[in-house]
Amino acid sequence: MSIRNFLKSNDAFAYALALAFLVIAMLTAISVGSVAVPVSDIVKIIGAHVFRLPIADQVDSMYVTIVSQIRLPRVLLAGFVGASLAIAGAAFQGLLRNPLADPYILGVSSGASVGAVTTLFFNISIPLLGFYTLPVISIAAALLTILLVLFFARRVDRTMRVETIILTGIIFSSFLGSLISLIIALTGDELQQIMGWLLGSVSMRGWSHIGIIVPFFIVGSLLLLMNSRELNAMSFGEERAQHLGVDVERRKLVILVAGSILTGAAVAVSGAIGFVGLVIPHLTRRLWGPDHVHLLPLSILTGAGFLMLTDLISRTIISPTILPIGVITALIGAPVFAVILMKQRKNA
Amino acid sequence: MLNLDHVSGGYDGQPVVQDIHFSVSPGEFFGILGPNGSGKTTLMKMISGLIPCMSGSIQLNNQNIRHFSRKALAKKMAVLPQLTAHTFSYTVRETVALGRYAHHEGFFQTWTPEDEHVLQTVMAQTNITAFKHEAVQELSGGEQQRVFLAQALAQQPNLLLLDEPTNHLDLAYQKNLLDLLKKGAEQEGLTVVSIFHDLNLASLYCDRLLLLHEGRERALATPDGVLTEDLIQEVYQAEVKKHPHPEVAKPQMYLLPDEAETTEEVTIGPSMLDIRPEHITLTAPIPLRTISSGVCGAGIGWHRDFVNRHVLCDYNCSDPEGEMRDYLERNGFDTSRTVGMMTAVQMEDAAYGVWENDYISVFTVVTAGTGNATDSARAAGQTRPAVQGTINIWLFVNGYVTEDAFIQAIMTATEAKAQALRELGIKDETTGTIATGTSTDSILVAATQQGETLPYAGTATELGQLIGKSVYAETKKAIQRYQAG
Incomplete structure (x- = not known):
């Protein structure tokens, strides 16, 4: 407790630590691989990109290609996906007053996947949206799923107990999962690739995918950050929040939409990666406390760093085979889920 | 607003x-x-x-x-x-x-x-x-x-x-x-x-x-x-x-909780009375609703044990209540359920009797000494030994007595006591006039709160008449015994 009190009483320290973690994770993830790139060279290459300077001559041009074309986009994509899922998870948890609410467990990721798979395999392209058809449909499917999950959970149990929401989420997940299998079976081919995509991966995506996720990440995160006080109030219950002066119906909708934007966009670029939205907010809350004013930005930083490292593990642990990143997050996340659940039952 | x-x-x-x-x-x-x-x-x-x-x-x-x-x-x-x-x-x-x-x-x-x-x-x-x-x-x-x-x-x-x-x-x-x-x-x-x-x-x-x-x-x-x-x-x-x-x-x-089982009808009477040289006690089988003056357990409450204790004429204690509690505890009484009184009168001079009509019965116990007799209308606040002559009246009513009736019962009993003193010609030694009581009298009215509801106890009611007659008669008897003794 005393360590936690110390950490909590020092906001600047929290941000410094989270930022340091992110930078170290990023440099490590770029550096490590089949070809190891020295950190000093990475800094030079990135510095040159950021400040639009010519790359220093002493840097090996192979390193430049590896970093600029392969590792950097991959690591950044992992970072944005991790950040999106972590902040979305933190927001869902605050809104539903449930530390087990996570885009994956709630079925939102599955919903987004159905949207993405449908788009990909029927080659849907909405005019005007063009390139953004995939994330937009994923986001719409994600939003539709969370609304349906909450609607059904409320129909089953007006008080919306933790167990009810999780069960409803699981039911939706398996139903939507089967729907995806059905679509795959109907299309027949490329099964292996789809399975890999479904388990989540940030490999071989490139800069274009970063272009897809960044605008949605910015919009979704800003919407949530603007509602951090409201999330604090809603953590004490919707009625309590109303009594404190929160316009609950409107704020709830904004938060659900923002969470769906973040989840949908993440799924559109990387597939369904589970448990990031569960583990990161949980860890962050334990270290720095539940105040969403800090929990949300800290979750962004930590979530980004976490998924960069997870991706690193997934591509190096049994190299040259690349594991789907979702396998690693599930291996870490499922036990954490179990621990939180057991703790909750004990408290109840 | x-x-x-x-x-x-x-x-x-x-x-x-x-x-x-x-x-x-x-x-x-x-x-x-x-x-x-x-x-x-x-x-x-x-x-x-x-x-x-x-x-x-x-x-x-x-x-x-x-x-x-x-x-x-x-x-x-x-x-x-x-x-x-x-x-x-x-x-x-x-x-x-x-x-x-x-x-x-x-x-x-x-x-x-x-x-x-x-x-x-x-x-x-x-x-x-x-x-x-x-x-x-x-x-x-x-x-x-x-x-x-x-x-x-x-x-x-x-x-x-x-x-x-x-x-x-x-x-x-x-x-x-x-x-x-x-x-x-x-x-x-x-x-x-x-x-x-x-x-x-x-x-x-x-x-x-x-x-x-x-x-x-x-x-x-x-x-x-x-x-x-x-x-x-x-x-x-x-x-x-x-x-x-x-x-x-x-x-x-x-x-009001429902009574778990119908409790047996209780009638308070002489069989429950125990007269000894050191005290008179009455132990009721159920708690009785009481209103009383006395040394301890006084006021309004529920009590089961009633003690009228003999003390010497020169009893003098700065804390009679504490001393009385000690006495009760020494003698095995639970002070939380006991009403205790004192008198210097000999206990064997106590007078008691059951007075009843077809519906109601009243059991009255009186110990009386008149060494302290006072005319309440003329009392000048003489300081005399506190317990030398005291009239202690206990009235046990077998019936349900309302709050009104409790107060009327005290009025009626007091009037009857005064009448007894008047007829016996007991005088206030200071003023030379007829006494209405002594300066240290105590009274207890206790009721079983079972059976007949008795809303009034004024002299126009049957309960009032029983109280009046019994207090008058037992007080007179007790004073006569005191005077003879």
Whole structure:
């Protein structure tokens, strides 16, 4: 407790630590691989990109290609996906007053996947949206799923107990999962690739995918950050929040939409990666406390760093085979889920 | 302040509360009572704006609450919820600071010095400053409730709504919380509207009470007007007795449990009396309702053991009550259920007898000495040894005696005693006039509270006549024995 009190009483320290973690994770993830790139060279290459300077001559041009074309986009994509899922998870948890609410467990990721798979395999392209058809449909499917999950959970149990929401989420997940299998079976081919995509991966995506996720990440995160006080109030219950002066119906909708934007966009670029939205907010809350004013930005930083490292593990642990990143997050996340659940039952 | 104008409302188109009409003035402590399902909580949710009115309107400061934004409403009105479990462990300070939410505008809300001042003030008021860095979850129920009260007060409301604020709280916390609210109402003009489960707490703290029954107003008045036996019995379907609070001018309601088994009819009589040189005792098989003067166990209560103790003429003790308690305990009596008296008279001179008619019986025991005889009309406050001559009268009534009748029984007995002294020509030695009693007389009236209800005991009633005759006769007998002895 005393360590936690110390950490909590020092906001600047929290941000410094989270930022340091992110930078170290990023440099490590770029550096490590089949070809190891020295950190000093990475800094030079990135510095040159950021400040639009010519790359220093002493840097090996192979390193430049590896970093600029392969590792950097991959690591950044992992970072944005991790950040999106972590902040979305933190927001869902605050809104539903449930530390087990996570885009994956709630079925939102599955919903987004159905949207993405449908788009990909029927080659849907909405005019005007063009390139953004995939994330937009994923986001719409994600939003539709969370609304349906909450609607059904409320129909089953007006008080919306933790167990009810999780069960409803699981039911939706398996139903939507089967729907995806059905679509795959109907299309027949490329099964292996789809399975890999479904388990989540940030490999071989490139800069274009970063272009897809960044605008949605910015919009979704800003919407949530603007509602951090409201999330604090809603953590004490919707009625309590109303009594404190929160316009609950409107704020709830904004938060659900923002969470769906973040989840949908993440799924559109990387597939369904589970448990990031569960583990990161949980860890962050334990270290720095539940105040969403800090929990949300800290979750962004930590979530980004976490998924960069997870991706690193997934591509190096049994190299040259690349594991789907979702396998690693599930291996870490499922036990954490179990621990939180057991703790909750004990408290109840 | 708050006006409800013929308000109805409920859920899913079904009205739960109907046609509720009242106003609360600033600084008033207003209580809402009613059995489960009577619509208390629904009414509260309508006042706090959580559910809309189906008909009628609710006004706060003469403005319909529907026309307030949530934030504007939260600046005028705060709600203290019932205690519930919370998922995340916010600190006390973070929790209370949320109360300032409504006072912040725009996206870039900054914490102002005024916010900090309010925060410090309410934390001091509710006495939670000491644990401001602790997690709310880890506090006791009473402390948590204080934290949420501080949160509500941080909204700086004019009106505070409470839903059974003392639920799950220890006795001391109930009192502290309500005292704090009462103080706020009296000193700062805070208007309080609260649901109460506990009729007696509501009576103690509220200025007015609204009693709801099946969603409608059943009564709206002061605690004394609402807490009547008939109303409460009808609305709560439970038998209750009303009694004034011993120290505060407010009524209290007592539940009457159903008797587990029909207890055997008890008749108090000579067989229960034990006369010894050192004391006369009577032990009743059941507790008797008593009103008495005496050395200990005096006043109004329920007692089973009655002791009239012989002491020497020169008995002199600075603490007769403490000495009497010691004596009773030494002799195996439980002082909590014993009425104890003293006299210097010889115990074998006691006179007693059963007086009865077809319905009622009275068992009367008198010990009398007249060394101290005094004319009450002329008494000059002579100081004489306290117990030298004393008339102690015990009256046991086998029947149900009302409070009225207890008092009349004492009047009747006293009149009969005076008459006995007059006929025996007992004189006040100082004034030379006929005495009306002695300066240290004691009386006990005890009733079994079974059988016949005896509403009166004046001399016009059969009970009064039995009391009068028996006291007159037994007192006369006792004095004659004393004089002979």
